[in-house]
Amino acid sequence: MRLTLRALISHGRVARRMGLGPESRINMLRNILTGLVRHERIETTRVRADEVQFYAEKLIDYAKKGDTNEKSMKMADFWLTEKDLIPKLFKVLAPRFENQPSGYTRMARLPNRENLDRAAMAVIEYKGNPFPPLFPVKQDNELNLVNQLLKGYREEQAQLNHSGHKLVFWITRM
Amino acid sequence: MSLTGFVRFLRQSLQRLESDFIQAVGLDRSLGPALAVNGPSLLPQPNNSSEPSFLDSIFWMAVPKKRRTIEVNRCRRRNPNKMIKVKTNIEPCVQCGNLKLKHTLCGFCYEKIQKETSLIRRQIQNMEGRPLNTPAVETVVLYENETPGEADQGKRIVERSRKRPSWFNL
Numbered sequence: 001m002r003l004t005l006r007a008l009i010s011h012g013r014v015a016r017r018m019g020l021g022p023e024s025r026i027n028m029l030r031n032i033l034t035g036l037v038r039h040e041r042i043e044t045t046r047v048r049a050d051e052v053q054f055y056a057e058k059l060i061d062y063a064k065k066g067d068t069n070e071k072s073m074k075m076a077d078f079w080l081t082e083k084d085l086i087p088k089l090f091k092v093l094a095p096r097f098e099n100q101p102s103g104y105t106r107m108a109r110l111p112n113r114e115n116l117d118r119a120a121m122a123v124i125e126y127k128g129n130p131f132p133p134l135f136p137v138k139q140d141n142e143l144n145l146v147n148q149l150l151k152g153y154r155e156e157q158a159q160l161n162h163s164g165h166k167l168v169f170w171i172t173r174m
Numbered sequence: 175m176s177l178t179g180f181v182r183f184l185r186q187s188l189q190r191l192e193s194d195f196i197q198a199v200g201l202d203r204s205l206g207p208a209l210a211v212n213g214p215s216l217l218p219q220p221n222n223s224s225e226p227s228f229l230d231s232i233f234w235m236a237v238p239k240k241r242r243t244i245e246v247n248r249c250r251r252r253n254p255n256k257m258i259k260v261k262t263n264i265e266p267c268v269q270c271g272n273l274k275l276k277h278t279l280c281g282f283c284y285e286k287i288q289k290e291t292s293l294i295r296r297q298i299q300n301m302e303g304r305p306l307n308t309p310a311v312e313t314v315v316l317y318e319n320e321t322p323g324e325a326d327q328g329k330r331i332v333e334r335s336r337k338r339p340s341w342f343n344l
Contacts, residue, residue, distance in 0.1 A: 038308065041291065043288075083306075084306045084307065084308050090310075092311065108278075108279050109277055109278045109279065110279055110281070110284060111274070111275070111278055111281040123279070123284075130294070130313040130314055131287075131294060131315075132287045132290055132291065132341065134284070136269060136283070137343065138268075139343075
């Protein structure tokens with residue numbers, strides 16, 4: 001017996017509503033996905049980036065099946081509104097992710113937009129893009145004082161070990 | 175409106191009940207001997223009041239009984255569920271030292287990356303010429319005094335006329 005008001009309570013519902021309805025949501029995501037395939041790094045609101053991530057990865061899965069696959073071509077034709085990106089998808093993006101089973105996109109959150117709406121923003125990108133990395137690799141500077149001291153310590157230890165080994169070797173030889 | 179009609183009906187029924195009750199109990203002084211007639215007014219008429227005044231129709235509205243004292247007001251305005259919550263997830267960025275939220279990218283560092291990305295994109299736009307002209311090859315960005323390596327064969331080369339920034343090492 002249904003005890004709750006289905007329309008008013010949405011506990012546990014995972015499907016998001018965006019735009020004016022399901023068709024509008026798909027159209028919006030199609031536009032964002034086209035932009036992502038063209039520019040390989042996109043800045044949108046967090047919710048849209050989250051939704052698009054799923055579709056972006058599914059598109060790559062279809063593209064991996066190959067150019068000649070009927071279904072893949074139909075999918076690419078539907079999802080990419082700018083038709084000069086279809087060759088790019090099949091010849092650039094699919095071979096790039098040949099050896100990876102999943103996880104072709106990366107999403108990172110950004111500080112809220114500076115407008116009046118203070119929207120929560122996110123940046124979503126295809127891995128392996130030519131742009132500067134979002135998460136810079138940690139580079140330790142050897143010229144720091146601490147690093148120089150540690151280097152000296154390591155060298156001293158190496159010397160001690162080396163001379164210690166020589167001693168042990170000499171004793172065993174004896 | 176039905177409200178005023180309803181009020182009027184209630185008042186009239188109450189009065190009717192009251193007069194019936196008084197007659198039943200016998201406290202009514204207006205009736206004399208059964209055949210005696212009291213002049214022009216024969217029977218007790220329910221007094222048809224004129225149009226119910228404005229003040230009667232707001233008979234049952236909710237209204238504060240007492241002034242809320244400043245102590246009570248303070249208790250309501252300053253209790254914790256109305257105060258702004260303190261954020262404990264702010265930390266300094268490792269690279270630049272500006273403050274950022276834990277699960278978010280640093281705004282300053284991202285600004286740098288975004289500017290460089292937009293310059294690269296402008297260069298790409300110049301190379302492509304007209305819109306909708308994407309080539310089906312990978313792209314690699316080379317800075318001043320850099321030559322394409324063996325991994326960059328067959329890729330479109332985008333040249334930027336500046337020194338390679340320290341945070342762009344792939």
